[in-house]
Amino acid sequence: MIDLNNPQYFLNREWSWLEFNNRVLYEACEEDKPLMERLKFASIVTRNLEEFFMVRVAAINKQNELETGGSSPDGLPPAEQLMGIMARVRDFYKKLYGEFDKKILPELLQAGVKILTDPADLVKYQDYLKHIFQNRIRKVLTPLSVGPTHPFPRLNSGRLYIAAGLKRGPEIPDSIELTDLSFVEVPASALGRFIKIEDEETYFPLECVIKMFVGELYHGYSVEWVSQIRITRDTDFNVDTDAASDLLMRIEEKIKTMHMRDVVKFEYEKGLPDTRLKELVERFDVVGDSIFQIDSLFDLGSLMEIYMSSSRNDLKEPQIKPVYPMEFQSRDIFEVIEEKDVLLYHPYQSYDPVVELIEKSAEDPDVLAIKLTLYRTSSRSAILKGLIKAAVNGKYVTILDELKARGDEERNISAARALEDAGAHVIYGIANLKTHTKALMIVRKERNGIRRYCHLATGNYNETTAKLYSDFSLFTCDEMIGEDISQLFNLLTGFSLPNKWNYVAVAPIDLREKFLSLIRRETENAKNRMNARIIAKLNTLLDKEIVQALYEASIAGVKISLIIRGGCALKPGLKGISENITIHSIIGRFLEHARIYYFYNGGDEDYFLSSADWMTRNLDRRVELLFPVKSKESRAIIGKVLDIQFSDTANTWILNSDGSYALRKDKKTRDSFKEIEEYIDKKEDKARREMEKKLEFKPIRNLEKGL
Known part of the structure; x- marks a missing residue:
């Protein structure tokens, strides 16, 4: 009997994520990739790592401090995980900066793009930079010196500072407090991080310019040394939601105290004196190594x-040019959705129909109500403007605004206030749960009664990320799905449990059991010598119970093919356990964000889309939605996308049982990003030709013969 609780059957969550970031780093290292794209991926991996420290490292630090003796499914205690993380991060930084300093920067310079950081290079532009410093930069700088009446400052997370060692000059009177240490924040949020020469591709980091002229901030002192420093704080927080009416205020209070949270990463520049380094580490109470x-x-x-x-x-x-779907080009959007379900795949297909559906609903006199879940929206959002207009026009607008969306708290608070000011009813979710589902419902009065139009998606209502992330959008007015989504909103707004779902499953109510039952059905079919198949595409697979169910399915003979972009706890290819499981990871042009779940079901195939990954937080601590794709045409689109992606040899990595990944190689290179773009273009071109054919004028009879 195989014990599927054995830690040796699980990969470490944190180390698996770091492997993912290494795959993204590979994109920055590809020499045949355009230089600016390599620069972009260097930016992405750095931001990824920053969030990893703010959330995951912070969480493991807390576990380690509690000394509860707990461990991850792979059996590693927190202290051992932290040691492994730090070793891997040091290797990562070595590779990242080796690529940036020795390849990307010199190759950009050769191509005519200068990012100048060497003081010897900046001296050539000294007069220009001094003018910029005196007329723009200096005006927003505020030195923060340490002294008897000036306590050691609490520096903000993620911001860059210049630390300066000072020596008093003879002109400083005794009446002025003395200092030998000062900090200046680099005002990148106000001025931008880089100064660009107009009409040139020459860039100067703001901190390099400040360092050139930092002495002008400290008259009467000589500057003994300068060093850049940067701290990263724990930014993941829980909010006591017993008093739901105070949630917005409580989150605002949490945001205001971010500068007081634990320091989880400290970065400093070479040249910082050892004594000062030790002092800063102690002052900031830097956790761990x-x-x-x-x-x-x-x-x-x-x-x-x-x-x-x-x-x-x-x-x-x-740049990809998203195709505007033919279905919506010449007909009323409500007529199209009433006639059939429409599935779009962004960013290959335009996100405009989603925005236009909301904008049209805001003006349509027959629309009675609009309900929407808002998790991460974009700045200057047309969707938000449409919702505000709808509320102003007297529609019943109800918005579930998830204030706890990490990193977007302030933007979501601003959106909530703007919507409330317009007359919309804004709620902030369910206590102790994040609402991560993406759902829109429009209630419309028509000749035959009230009809519900729904838009369900795998991605957020965010026009910016819709151009960068690959996600599915389903437009439907299926009556049974409409009833389900209506019950979902009643749950969110009125805490009303559904009588029963017709087609959907919702976390944390029944989504876990739904997934397990679908997997176990395939397992039973395989045991009964029936064809059994599971295909899934998701961001992350970490939930222990799901992993065990997939192992059981594999042991029974179910063929399981997974595309998992990020972290994965499952070990494929283990003899007698997971030999029937293959795991691909696609990293490339767009961030793979869609969640697809397919089950063969004895030939009566099930296709689902979802906002949820196979993670414990998605299944137990969030409001998530799994919904079926019922139409033959929509299923064909999903099937084609999966076929293309599983055939990819240009962007695919294969997960090995030891947790390492190998880049897939083949004599014939197949790029799934290009093939999907071509597929969508051909599909839309075919639809256009069919529509033109329908619109052709065809005479009923030959008039000449009839005379």
């Missing part, structure tokens, strides 16, 4: 600013 010396440009995440501002499109991938 998370101290890193950076001998290059700090915070490569800000390189995205250069990518976005650069006019060198010849150094970038050609």
